[in-house]
Amino acid sequence: MLAVETELQMIESRLVSLLDCRESLISEICRYLVAGGGKRVRPAFMMLVYRACGGTDEDLGGPIDASVALELIHSATLLHDDIIDSGKLRRGKPSAFSRFGLAPTLVAGDFLFSRAFELCGRFDEHLIKMAAEACIQLTEGEVREARLRHNSSVSLEDYKNFIELKTASLFRCGGRIAADLAGVPERIINRMGRLGTAIGLAFQMIDDLLDVVGPESKIGKPVGSDLRAGIPSLPVVLGIAGSEELRRLFQDGSAAAGGPGFNRALELVRAPHVLAAGRQKAAEQAALAHHELACLKPSRYRDSLAAMINDQVDREV
Amino acid sequence: MLAVETELQMIESRLVSLLDCRESLISEICRYLVAGGGKRVRPAFMMLVYRACGGTDEDLGGPIDASVALELIHSATLLHDDIIDSGKLRRGKPSAFSRFGLAPTLVAGDFLFSRAFELCGRFDEHLIKMAAEACIQLTEGEVREARLRHNSSVSLEDYKNFIELKTASLFRCGGRIAADLAGVPERIINRMGRLGTAIGLAFQMIDDLLDVVGPESKIGKPVGSDLRAGIPSLPVVLGIAGSEELRRLFQDGSAAAGGPGFNRALELVRAPHVLAAGRQKAAEQAALAHHELACLKPSRYRDSLAAMINDQVDREV
Numbered sequence: 151m152l153a154v155e156t157e158l159q160m161i162e163s164r165l166v167s168l169l170d171c172r173e174s175l176i177s178e179i180c181r182y183l184v185a186g187g188g189k190r191v192r193p194a195f196m197m198l199v200y201r202a203c204g205g206t207d208e209d210l211g212g213p214i215d216a217s218v219a220l221e222l223i224h225s226a227t228l229l230h231d232d233i234i235d236s237g238k239l240r241r242g243k244p245s246a247f248s249r250f251g252l253a254p255t256l257v258a259g260d261f262l263f264s265r266a267f268e269l270c271g272r273f274d275e276h277l278i279k280m281a282a283e284a285c286i287q288l289t290e291g292e293v294r295e296a297r298l299r300h301n302s303s304v305s306l307e308d309y310k311n312f313i314e315l316k317t318a319s320l321f322r323c324g325g326r327i328a329a330d331l332a333g334v335p336e337r338i339i340n341r342m343g344r345l346g347t348a349i350g351l352a353f354q355m356i357d358d359l360l361d362v363v364g365p366e367s368k369i370g371k372p373v374g375s376d377l378r379a380g381i382p383s384l385p386v387v388l389g390i391a392g393s394e395e396l397r398r399l400f401q402d403g404s405a406a407a408g409g410p411g412f413n414r415a416l417e418l419v420r421a422p423h424v425l426a427a428g429r430q431k432a433a434e435q436a437a438l439a440h441h442e443l444a445c446l447k448p449s450r451y452r453d454s455l456a457a458m459i460n461d462q463v464d465r466e467v
Numbered sequence: 468m469l470a471v472e473t474e475l476q477m478i479e480s481r482l483v484s485l486l487d488c489r490e491s492l493i494s495e496i497c498r499y500l501v502a503g504g505g506k507r508v509r510p511a512f513m514m515l516v517y518r519a520c521g522g523t524d525e526d527l528g529g530p531i532d533a534s535v536a537l538e539l540i541h542s543a544t545l546l547h548d549d550i551i552d553s554g555k556l557r558r559g560k561p562s563a564f565s566r567f568g569l570a571p572t573l574v575a576g577d578f579l580f581s582r583a584f585e586l587c588g589r590f591d592e593h594l595i596k597m598a599a600e601a602c603i604q605l606t607e608g609e610v611r612e613a614r615l616r617h618n619s620s621v622s623l624e625d626y627k628n629f630i631e632l633k634t635a636s637l638f639r640c641g642g643r644i645a646a647d648l649a650g651v652p653e654r655i656i657n658r659m660g661r662l663g664t665a666i667g668l669a670f671q672m673i674d675d676l677l678d679v680v681g682p683e684s685k686i687g688k689p690v691g692s693d694l695r696a697g698i699p700s701l702p703v704v705l706g707i708a709g710s711e712e713l714r715r716l717f718q719d720g721s722a723a724a725g726g727p728g729f730n731r732a733l734e735l736v737r738a739p740h741v742l743a744a745g746r747q748k749a750a751e752q753a754a755l756a757h758h759e760l761a762c763l764k765p766s767r768y769r770d771s772l773a774a775m776i777n778d779q780v781d782r783e784v
Contacts, residue, residue: 171603172632173610230577234570253551253613256573260547260580261606267584268599271592278595282585286488289578293490296570315489 153454154197157214161193164218168265179246179258184225187241192224192320193217195349195458196328199342202451205332212331215269219281220324222266227288229259234292235379242370277327284323291316299380302390302401306431309387310351318350325349341442345455348439353462355432358384360465362420374416378407385419388427393418429463436463470771471514474531478510481535485582496563496575501542504558509541509637510534512666512775513645516659519768522649529648532586536598537641539583544605546576551609552696559687594644601640608633616697619707619718623748626704627668635667642666658759662772665756669779672749675701676784679737691733695724702736705744710735746784753780 169180200213232247247255294312298304325346329339362385364373376383390397396418399405405415439459446452486497517530549564564572611629615621642663646656679702681690693700707714713735716722722732756776763769
């Protein structure tokens with residue numbers, strides 16, 4: 151991401167400065183999560199799209215603030231997700247929820263969301279609505295995923311559907327906003343939105359595979375967390391298509407946390423043919439992403455976007 | 468509130484229409500809370516301020532949307548508050564949290580917040596920032612209140628301070644936005660903000676007194692809920708100033724839910740002199756509110772605002 155290193159540094163300091171408020175506990179929780187890691191994939195993606203679309207230094211404040219806003223929204227959802235999943239570990243350390251408790255973590259998430267809302271005030275109505283719509287989709291994706299937990303009839307289409315809402319919507323929105331702020335025509339804005347969707351889907355798919363492959367030291371949480379929570383992640387969805395045994399273990403809850411079938415289920419979802427099929431699905435999204443990139447003029451930013459796509463799918467699974 | 472009855476009907480249908488989304492469970496939870504009651508005090512206050520400031524029919528869409536947005540934000544905080552307090556009852560029926568569970572209720576709150584954010588997209592930057600700042604204050608008030616739970620050194624100033632953040636901030640913001648949209652000068656906008664603060668404080672103070680007086684059939688939740696949760700409500704703060712016994716019961720947790728001292732503590736906080744002092748504090752805020760009203764030209768809307776203030780403090784305590 152060296153092509154936008156300066157921009158990412160500006161984003162980082164702006165992000166951290168926005169965590170201050172009148173109640174130090176809120177700031178502490180937010181700093182614990184936000185300043186304690188995070189790969190800033192969304193801001194990097196947005197700044198690369200902005201630059202690759204010819205965005206100039208002159209109006210840099212806009213895309214910087216938009217990137218910060220989306221990272222704040224993403225962080226808010228992480229805090230709330232940890233409450234929902236009772237997640238004990240996040241990025242290799244105790245989650246904010248397990249460290250600070252339910253009430254302060256919930257409120258800190260609301261605070262981050264409010265900060266994002268504040269930051270968006272400077273943008274045109276259509277951009278604000280786009281960001282708000284992405285937030286709505288995040289909540290819909292969360293509920294849709296919950297509805298499919300322990301549900302062995304989940305299809306690959308169901309899966310793509312909820313990760314499109316839950317993960318890809320912020321990337322899609324980020325791609326569109328960055329392109330819009332760079333001043334490119336509608337046609338390119340649409341393609342940058344589709345680029346975001348494809349990258350977001352690939353990103354989530356690989357994350358799902360890493361979740362079952364581990365090791366814990368690399369993924370920062372116990373191996374098989376999705377399986378424990380009954381989440382129909384990519385290897386689960388692909389695995390149950392070919393294994394009646396896995397279907398049963400997933401459906402009746404014995405593959406879940408503390409269940410007698412967890413180890414066996416984990417073995418089934420990390421079978422080589424399941425992982426290979428999963429990598430294939432992610433590679434398809436990567437190919438779609440590369441296809442969308444082709445509409446941009448060659449530049450080092452476009453090259454960096456291409457490298458970002460490859461890096462995502464090449465994460466060792 | 469007959470003076471703005473038509474506007475409130477428009478607000479009601481707009482509000483309900485915005486609860487629809489792609490996941491029926493989210494809509495169901497939101498409808499359960501929003502359509503299942505609520506006095507719409509904030510929208511009524513905002514529309515009266517808008518009209519009393521000379522706001523016309525022509526631009527009615529603005530103040531309607533702003534009122535709906537603030538009611539959505541308020542509703543989001545109710546959903547999250549019930550999670551934080553494990554509230555079993557809300558408005559005389561099971562809370563959304565106890566009916567639908569933690570995860571869906573949390574996400575539904577985020578959804579309502581996102582809808583408000585979406586709705587605010589149409590406004591000028593300074594109005595959006597004002598609304599976002601109010602949201603931030605809500606979170607700060609929540610944490611500040613939590614910090615003072617079971618803390619017997621809490622002063623009346625501490626109390627006013629956290630209810631100003633937790634309750635009055637939305638009224639303050641609503642008063643300012645409504646006046647701004649009506650096109651009055653800055654001086655009047657400021658006074659409508661102060662009017663909102665005073666009404667919000669009076670409103671919370673009376674709510675706090677009703678909480679200990681009940682009866683349950685009237686307040687829609689068990690008598691003494693604040694005391695059970697260790698919240699330093701107005702009668703608690705006033706009571707501990709004159710009772711070493713109450714101070715001890717509040718501090719050591721024996722006045723809390725299931726504690727051996729709850730009944731005795733309830734007796735102490737509803738002592739006639741405590742309630743009288745509480746009514747006096749609310750009356751002081753009502754007087755401040757009436758004072759701010761004086762800057763407006765006489766109208767039936769101003770009369771309605773005056774009646775609203777009186778109705779708030781005259782709720783039978």
